[in-house]
Amino acid sequence: MSEGDLVEWITAVPANNSVRGRLSTARTFIRWCLRTGLVVVDPTVELDGLTKQFPKTYGKVQAAHPARWLTYDEAYVRLLGACRDGTTVGLRDELAIRLGLLGIRSSEVARLRWGSVAAHGRLWWTGKGRRDRTVTAGPTLVALLEEWRTVYSLALGRRVADDDPLLRTEVLGAARQGGARRVRFGQPMSPRSFYNAVTTRAEAAGLGHVAPHDLRRTAAGLLHVARADDGGHLYDLLDIQQVLDHADPATTQRSYIDPLTRHDVKDRAAVTLD
Numbered sequence: 001m002s003e004g005d006l007v008e009w010i011t012a013v014p015a016n017n018s019v020r021g022r023l024s025t026a027r028t029f030i031r032w033c034l035r036t037g038l039v040v041v042d043p044t045v046e047l048d049g050l051t052k053q054f055p056k057t058y059g060k061v062q063a064a065h066p067a068r069w070l071t072y073d074e075a076y077v078r079l080l081g082a083c084r085d086g087t088t089v090g091l092r093d094e095l096a097i098r099l100g101l102l103g104i105r106s107s108e109v110a111r112l113r114w115g116s117v118a119a120h121g122r123l124w125w126t127g128k129g130r131r132d133r134t135v136t137a138g139p140t141l142v143a144l145l146e147e148w149r150t151v152y153s154l155a156l157g158r159r160v161a162d163d164d165p166l167l168r169t170e171v172l173g174a175a176r177q178g179g180a181r182r183v184r185f186g187q188p189m190s191p192r193s194f195y196n197a198v199t200t201r202a203e204a205a206g207l208g209h210v211a212p213h214d215l216r217r218t219a220a221g222l223l224h225v226a227r228a229d230d231g232g233h234l235y236d237l238l239d240i241q242q243v244l245d246h247a248d249p250a251t252t253q254r255s256y257i258d259p260l261t262r263h264d265v266k267d268r269a270a271v272t273l274d
Helices: 003-010 016-036 049-053 072-081 088-101 106-111 139-156 191-204 212-225 237-244 249-261 265-273
Strands: 122-126 132-136 168-170 183-188
Touching (some): 072 088, 088 106, 088 139, 088 168, 088 183, 088 191, 139 183, 168 191, 212 237, 237 249
Antiparallel strands (some): 122 132, 168 183
8 A cells, every 4th residue: 555545545535524534544544554563654644745735624615515504584584484384393393493593403402302491491401522501492482392392292192201302203204195294203303304304494495405504503603693782793702602512612713603704704894994
């Protein structure tokens, strides 16, 4: 195995982050080969230039569907409005999307249980990295949770228990067979079900492709653009970091704020500095 062989394999993928991932995998494998005596030379030592040639990218800029930051109207009027079709599935989808717009990751939304919902409108759970997370639900979300609790209890024929999943999946194939879409209350919602709910409602709202993680980005973006009457920011970087529960504010800045503002910051600065 030569440096040329490695470069050919590592750079065979089109995206920068994928190239960097393959480089890391190759280095890990070669280090194992060195420890076990399978090789005596590390061909990856000459590949440091690849990290400069393929810098990290954020916001899925090289993906088929780059990251999106929805406006308030797109998120709270059009996207949530597309859920209000008078069905149980629509109620579930609105609740799921509102939870995503609070900054909760899609995998965490799917794992929430009724025991996570406190009586005073706070939600708590164990999130990424086994860290305790909490969010505060606003009045609209609190009312929606109570409506969903009533529908849920009637479907089960009993009061919901703390270990019941907060969200349930949909009956597969019901709509395809000409029937009404309905919730399958015996099965918890999976991350894939959450993905389908978000993308389906986004298409219905005329928004095109919206991914579940775009809801989390939107939460950061809406907080970032919120202004007081004097034009000042209502939330600074550390506030947004706390809402998203990032361990490092650099993650919030690099992956959620910078991609949102970089494209027009010089145009906005020109107006101020003119």
